[in-house]
Amino acid sequence: MTRYTNIVILTGAGVSAESGLGTFRDKGGLWTKYDPYKLATPEAFSEDPERVHAFYNMRRASMTDAAPNAAHHSLAHWEAARRENGAGEFLLVTQNVDDLHERAGSRSLLHMHGELDKSRCSCCGDIQPCNGDLSTAMTCATCGKTGGLRPHVVWFGEMPFDMDRIADALDACDLFVAIGTSGTVYPAAGFVQRVAALGQAHTVEINLEPSEGHSSFAERTYGPASETVPRFVEDLRSSGV
Numbered sequence: 001m002t003r004y005t006n007i008v009i010l011t012g013a014g015v016s017a018e019s020g021l022g023t024f025r026d027k028g029g030l031w032t033k034y035d036p037y038k039l040a041t042p043e044a045f046s047e048d049p050e051r052v053h054a055f056y057n058m059r060r061a062s063m064t065d066a067a068p069n070a071a072h073h074s075l076a077h078w079e080a081a082r083r084e085n086g087a088g089e090f091l092l093v094t095q096n097v098d099d100l101h102e103r104a105g106s107r108s109l110l111h112m113h114g115e116l117d118k119s120r121c122s123c124c125g126d127i128q129p130c131n132g133d134l135s136t137a138m139t140c141a142t143c144g145k146t147g148g149l150r151p152h153v154v155w156f157g158e159m160p161f162d163m164d165r166i167a168d169a170l171d172a173c174d175l176f177v178a179i180g181t182s183g184t185v186y187p188a189a190g191f192v193q194r195v196a197a198l199g200q201a202h203t204v205e206i207n208l209e210p211s212e213g214h215s216s217f218a219e220r221t222y223g224p225a226s227e228t229v230p231r232f233v234e235d236l237r238s239s240g241v
């Protein structure tokens with residue numbers, strides 16, 4: 001079995017599904033109940049900030065009640081084991097705005113679409129922890145302006161975070177694993193094509209069903225993440241990866 005030195009993992013909402021947090025495009029998913037262009041765009045926020053705050057306040061509250069599942073824990077243990085034995089780079093890039101990877105113990109982690117438990121001031125850019133509700137009545141502790149606080153998440157049409165660091169990791173990796181993502185939203189959905197085009201990495205999709213980009217992956221495993229991810233990680237770790 002190959003020993004991988006530079007591993008990049010990409011997760012999406014499917015990894016948090018069994019923790020009780022909704023996905024977006026599955027049956028009953030958030031975007032089947034709400035219009036993303038009325039809730040997850042800068043234009044939506046300037047048009048009706050309180051409607052957007054209510055949507056993210058509801059999701060922030062359900063995040064607090066959720067707990068990491070076996071998929072989150074197995075990724076965190078894998079990262080820790082590789083760090084302990086100096087096995088090389090391990091980067092977890094998540095599209096998710098929940099904190100379940102952190103709460104499972106993941107450390108080498110980038111939230112490319114931001115984080116629900118942070119607010120950002122549209123006036124001065126200050127980022128603060130946010131565990132309760134946001135509203136337009138709130139005042140920024142840094143610049144003192146009222147009404148400018150927003151969820152620190154990436155909306156459609158906004159540039160995802162840490163793209164340079166992610167691109168470097170993708171270009172250096174020899175294992176790329178996408179977990180629980182429909183492969184619908186770019187630029188994340190294009191990561192596998194970027195890696196496959198370089199021809200130096202093994203690519204794996206672990207999902208409930210084939211994603212939009214499934215044909216770009218060399219290996220594909222389907223089933224609930226709380227079962228498929230621990231099994232995948234265990235198989236690799238038992239061969240010393």
Ligand code: BV8
Nearest residue numbers: 012013014023024025095156157180181182185186208225
């Ligand atoms: C940008 C906000 C550019 C946070 C979200 C081509 C290139 C570049 C951009 C575009 C492009 N084409 C179109 C675009 C624009 C757009 C886009 O991709 N649109 C799509 C709809 C076509 N992209 C953007 O706007 C991005 N920005 O490109 O900026 C730019 C350039 C210069 C200057 C400025 C800007 C920004 C994208 C981020 C938008 N934010 N949400 C929030 O509210 O959470 S999108 C939303 O989708 C979430 O962030 C989510 O993480 C993300 C991806 O969804 P998934 O995680 O994949 O979830 P989904 O429900 O779709 O799928 C779940 C999967 O899990 C399913 O496959 C299911 O089978 C599986 N599953 C379910 N249960 C389980 C499971 N798997 C395992 N186990 C289970 N139990």
